[in-house]
Amino acid sequence: AQSVAQPEDQVNVAEGNPLTVKCTYSVSGNPYLFWYVQYPNRGLQFLLKYITGDNLVKGSYGFEAEFNKSQTSFHLKKPSALVSDSALYFCAVRDYNDMRFGAGTRLTVKP
Amino acid sequence: NAGVTQTPKFRVLKTGQSMTLLCAQDMNHEYMYWYRQDPGMGLRLIHYSVGEGTTAKGEVPDGYNVSRLKKQNFLLGLESAAPSQTSVYFCASSLQGARLSTDTQYFGPGTRLTVL
Numbered sequence: 001a002q003s004v005a006q007p008e009d010q011v012n013v014a015e016g017n018p019l020t021v022k023c024t025y026s027v028s029g030n031p032y033l034f035w036y037v038q039y040p041n042r043g044l045q046f047l048l049k050y051i052t053g054d055n056l057v058k059g060s061y062g063f064e065a066e067f068n069k070s071q072t073s074f075h076l077k078k079p080s081a082l083v084s085d086s087a088l089y090f091c092a093v094r095d096y097n098d099m100r101f102g103a104g105t106r107l108t109v110k111p
Numbered sequence: 112n113a114g115v116t117q118t119p120k121f122r123v124l125k126t127g128q129s130m131t132l133l134c135a136q137d138m139n140h141e142y143m144y145w146y147r148q149d150p151g152m153g154l155r156l157i158h159y160s161v162g163e164g165t166t167a168k169g170e171v172p173d174g175y176n177v178s179r180l181k182k183q184n185f186l187l188g189l190e191s192a193a194p195s196q197t198s199v200y201f202c203a204s205s206l207q208g209a210r211l212s213t214d215t216q217y218f219g220p221g222t223r224l225t226v227l
Contacts, residue, residue, distance in 0.1 A: 009151075034215075043115070043201055043218035044154070090153060098169075099144075099216065101153035 002027040002093045004074075006102035013081045013109055021076040021105045023091030032094040033074040035065055038104075039087045047089075050074060061085070081109045113137055115219035117202050123225045124192045132187040132222050134202030142205045143185035144169070144216065145177060147198040154201065160185055192226045199223050 004025045013019045025031055032051060036044040048059025055067045065076045076089060086109045091102040118133040134143065141162050146154040156169030160179040174196060176188045185204075189196060203216040 036218075041220075043220045044203075046215050046217070049215065094214075099154075099156060100170075101155075103151050103153045 001098070001100070002031075002095050003100050004033075004091045004093045004102040006089075006091055006105045008105050009103075010106045010108070013107070015083050015109050015111050016080050019078050019081040019085070019107065019109070021089050021091075021107060023074045023076065023102060025072050025074060025091075025093050027093055027095065029095070031067075031072075031074075033065075033067065034092040034094065034099075035059065035063070035074075035076050036090045036092060036101075037061075037087045038090065044090060047076070083109050083111055085109050115202055115204055115217055117200075117219040117222050119222060120220070121223050123227065124189075125227050126193060128192050129188070129190050130192065130224075131189075132200055132202075132224075134185040134187070134204075134219060135183055136185075136202075136204040136217075137183060138204060138206075138217065139182070140204035140206050140217075141182075142207065142214070143179065144203040144205075145175070145185065145187045146201045146203065147171065147196075148201060148221070149198050157187065157200075189224075192224075194226045197224060197226045 034049045035047040038044050050067045058064045088104045115136045144159040145157040148154050155171045158177040160166045163182040166177045178186045200222045202219040205214040205216045
């Protein structure tokens with residue numbers, strides 16, 4: 001079965017600095033990869049997804065993710081972090097009806 | 112357009128009690144899903160539905176039942192609640208689901224359930 005791993009429980013960055021939230025995946029076929037964000041007491045919101053094509057995927061709120069097949073990674077990035085980006089981020093991999101989520105990474109952006 | 116809504120937002124049950132969580136979507140989506148979220152474990156799929164009148168088991172279906180009598184509604188039932196079912200429950204929907212593995216899921220705000 002497919003799976004994703006988020007190796008960091010917590011990521012802290014200063015406002016204005018670039019941020020990276022890491023994700024690695026394991027699939028038997030083509031990887032369909034997603035990033036979601038969860039703000040306190042809210043449901044998950046879709047950020048971006050990788051289907052095929054360009055390895056750099058651009059999404060909502062200035063986020064982007066880089067797909068690396070050789071490293072089986074799909075890291076989330078943003079060039080300049082905002083305090084309002086502080087939230088819980090989930091990486092996920094989809095295979096038909098089976099969506100598997102990572103454990104989540106809590107991002108804290110400090111002023 | 113409300114998207115995906117869930118009722119109730121919070122609930123406290125005693126062990127052995129039953130309850131039903133309601134999920135509604137107004138996007139005319141075919142596929143609907145129920146997940147539970149536990150600390151340090153991400154989201155895990157309980158049951159899903161590929162259309163009105165159909166349901167299927169996900170990763171952690173034991174102790175739960177579901178029904179999809181109407182396309183816009185997906186109900187999650189707990190027949191005899193246990194403390195291990197204390198969790199935050201999220202409903203989601205997507206337009207096509209398995210026919211398009213890249214389909215995006217849209218989530219409701221969640222229901223926080225505590226079983227004493």
